[in-house]
Amino acid sequence: MRAVVIHGPGDIRVEDRDYPELKLPTDALVRVTAACVCGSDLWPYRGVRPTEKPRAIGHEFVGVVEKVGDAVSTLASGDFVIAPFVVSCGNCPSCRNGVTVACSHRAAWGGEDEHGHYVDAGQGEAVRVPLADGTLVRVPGVTEPEAALAASLLTLSDVMATGHHAAVSAKAGPGRSVVVVGDGAVGLCGVLAARRLGARRIIAMSRHADRQALAREFGATDIVAERGADGARKVRELLGGVLADSVLECVGTKESMDQALRCTRPGGSLGYVGVPTGGPELPIGVLFAKNISVAGGMAPARTYIPELLEDVLAGAIVPGRVFDVEMPLEDAPEAYRAMDERRAIKVLLRP
């Protein structure tokens, strides 16, 4: 089969790999119908995180179950499924606590499962999914979703679940004012999630016309293009002299965290989901004095998918709109370039 492999900074190739086989009775084999490139895939692509040796890449995909192992009870071949961005069992204490990203049996796409078997990455034609009952979410009543629906379902793998995690962590909800730092796909999904949770006022910080437009479509009531102290001043002005109740940090750099802290009112809540990259530790003195609470981290997508899925199937949210470009899997190198150069918000890859 064909799969995307990263060899080093800027070096993305599409290569031949063995078609996966079931290895364990708890496995499922999924034929990928859509995958995509994550903002966090750009860290190794840009060399910000090292690539020790060539490895298959991609952790977001949807597809059709081809085969299941004997111990799989909730899935059957032909089911259309969403894969969250990590493998989780569904039974350990962390899974039962809803923190599936801390599953005791956790495995990463493109890594190994707990038994040492290779797990395919998401940007490829097929994936062996360990702990399939715990990991995959079946989409009820759908076998071949049309393109727009498939795109929205694919966002539940990571980007929409992550935007939702930022919004939940920042306590976005009725009566709350919200600022979203970061106009990437996660930030835009954060806007959508904040609106879905009922936030009163949603300020998207963005300097790009196309992203501003999508932010407005997703529910942003205001756009702030300024940054730093100017940006915070603008937020305060828009909110009648007070900073925001809820701030979503959706980038993961020192600058974005600073921006988020500057925009949070005393006693406010900061939800962060940007993978910390070169970012500083959190300044406890600032948090202490302003009584700012900080929550977030890696989104437990598996936990959130059922609730978000319901709204996607009902058409209440259309997070698939974050995909502004679609390419065949073979064009993955160009997909990475387009996202790296910010010519695309998020690229959907079709194997």
Next chain:
Amino acid sequence: MRAVVIHGPGDIRVEDRDYPELKLPTDALVRVTAACVCGSDLWPYRGVRPTEKPRAIGHEFVGVVEKVGDAVSTLASGDFVIAPFVVSCGNCPSCRNGVTVACSHRAAWGGEDEHGHYVDAGQGEAVRVPLADGTLVRVPGVTEPEAALAASLLTLSDVMATGHHAAVSAKAGPGRSVVVVGDGAVGLCGVLAARRLGARRIIAMSRHADRQALAREFGATDIVAERGADGARKVRELLGGVLADSVLECVGTKESMDQALRCTRPGGSLGYVGVPTGGPELPIGVLFAKNISVAGGMAPARTYIPELLEDVLAGAIVPGRVFDVEMPLEDAPEAYRAMDERRAIKVLLRP
């Protein structure tokens, strides 16, 4: 009048000061009937925080209103009142948001109000209280509380409100397992607050028999004397293989924060109230990977007092038990020594 003045590390004196007068129509004059020494008073006493010049000290007191300015509407002379550890107006956005410690008109005891008038500190015979309606809480139906009640009322000034803030910030509540790091007066009040909020299991980390006993009296179900990795292992063992849902950090050092993080389960909540002293910034990588939320900071005592007061007056909680020593104000130097040397948990000073 007599008041406690810090001159430098280890140098506490009781000196003569002018008896305060009303300066503004929003002021009240309070005759202090009980004050106390805070763990945070030990930072300048130990030289961890500098003392530039001699200054009156103390930010926890209760007493009787002697006089009020013309603009004070909720208080009258003869009222018994609790003073939270900062002055707040009650009307600005932060006060309305319940974050009184970030009040726009905030002033500190022993500092100056926003008009540049001196504000007496709490360890003295009398205090001019600015913004009295916003700041003070009248104790209904009480004019001369007996000693035990007065001690419990005094804890609402800071220590019990702060323990409560730690518990609330850590989401202690029904069904939750709780670890309290720090067996000082704040940590012990954190135990009491966690029990009051309905926590299922409360583990106090303490190595001192007297503090362990009080922790048990306040509702601790278990005591862990071990620290570091051993302490966390013990917690995990007591909780059946999982770390705690809620952890209260009640010290403010690098070590105590590390301990707190080690004891928090993935997806758990850490509430911190220890004044950060030499502590590090929060390690965002750990928080991100474990999905730990962090909240707390300076307790909005003014916001919490009414609800806690009700339980104190009903006898449902007796936080005054944290005072294991009582001395006349004149013995303040010995009070500081006793707390510094950990011979006393918390000393009540009677002017």
